[in-house]
Amino acid sequence: MTEPQRPTPATAVILRRVRPGREEDYEEWMRGITREAAKFPGHLGVRIFRPAERQRPEYLIVLIFDDEAHLQAWLASDVRAEWIRRSEELAEEPGRIEILTGLEHWFTLPDRAAPSPAPKHKMMLLSVLAAYPLILAILYGLDPVFHRLPRPAAILLVSVLLSAILTYFAMPRITRLFYRWLYPPGEPR
Numbered sequence: 001m002t003e004p005q006r007p008t009p010a011t012a013v014i015l016r017r018v019r020p021g022r023e024e025d026y027e028e029w030m031r032g033i034t035r036e037a038a039k040f041p042g043h044l045g046v047r048i049f050r051p052a053e054r055q056r057p058e059y060l061i062v063l064i065f066d067d068e069a070h071l072q073a074w075l076a077s078d079v080r081a082e083w084i085r086r087s088e089e090l091a092e093e094p095g096r097i098e099i100l101t102g103l104e105h106w107f108t109l110p111d112r113a114a115p116s117p118a119p120k121h122k123m124m125l126l127s128v129l130a131a132y133p134l135i136l137a138i139l140y141g142l143d144p145v146f147h148r149l150p151r152p153a154a155i156l157l158v159s160v161l162l163s164a165i166l167t168y169f170a171m172p173r174i175t176r177l178f179y180r181w182l183y184p185p186g187e188p189r
Contacts, residue, residue, distance in 0.1 A: 009044065010068040012075065014061040016087075016095035023057050026090045030061070033083040037063060040077070042070025071099065118182040126178055130170040134162055 018026045034046045042065040049060040065071035074080055075097070084094075138161050139146070146154040175182065 010065050010071040010099060012061075012063040012065075012071055013098045014063065014095050016059050016061070017092045018051070018057040018059060018090055019092055020055070020057060022090045023051070026057075026059070026087070029083070029087050029090060030059070033080070033087075036079050036083060037074055040065075040070065040074045042066040043074070068099070122178075122182055126171075126174050126182070127166075130166055130174045131162065134165055134170060138162060 030048060034048075037043055037046065044064040044066055046064070047062040049062070051057040051059060063071070063074075065074065088094075135158070138158050142157070146157075149157065
């Protein structure tokens, strides 16, 4: 008997440029809309990356739901539409939204648009290509440490290190290196 497939978390990555001088109003607006989003089924959290430059205040908002259906329900809701309407005078543009599910976020680059996810078999192959040598390096490099830890703690340490290295170092580089293979030019997406 097969186990029922669990839904894959879905993430909306939203980039909005705020009118200079309206940052405080926008911060207040964000507190309100994130409170409302948290009331929706499947909401797992939100992460806000504030602007690095004062001259071009761009906010990056990462909204996570337990599955794509719940995320789409929030995005299509009247509650969200009303909050977006309230923000029109605060932002220079409506904002760009990119929906990601599963490991797709590992295969996007900030300076290149990926209109649709790469094929899953390609994502899997590149994930293994990146993860295997890292697992070997972590296991052999930290072998003396692992012998002193209980097995669950050692596995947790490997998982944390592997996830951090893949997310912030390995996958962005692998994706950049294999971008043309992941997203061949002229191929319909």
